[in-house]
Amino acid sequence: MIKKLLKKITGKKEEKKYPNRFLKHYYLHQDKLNKERRGSYSGRKKAGICVRCHHKAVSGIVFCDFHQKLQKGYNKKARGNK
Numbered sequence: 001m002i003k004k005l006l007k008k009i010t011g012k013k014e015e016k017k018y019p020n021r022f023l024k025h026y027y028l029h030q031d032k033l034n035k036e037r038r039g040s041y042s043g044r045k046k047a048g049i050c051v052r053c054h055h056k057a058v059s060g061i062v063f064c065d066f067h068q069k070l071q072k073g074y075n076k077k078a079r080g081n082k
Helices: 003-011 019-029 031-047 067-078
Strands: none
Touching: 019 031
16 A cells, blocks of 8 residues: 555556566457457357367367367366266
């Protein structure tokens, strides 16, 4: 709370340090990048294209045959092979 008051009084913005230029770019443009990524996903989903590659997706699913098999393996591993 005291930091916020000091910021208002002094008017200086605290410059953030980033470990590398890629993370700096990501954090400075995060909203735009996320919006673009969501748009790409929904566009591919509507067009019936796999969201991980450019092959035709299985009807009712967002993945092609190959990525659907991989996803089943990931889910099985995450759920503990029940």
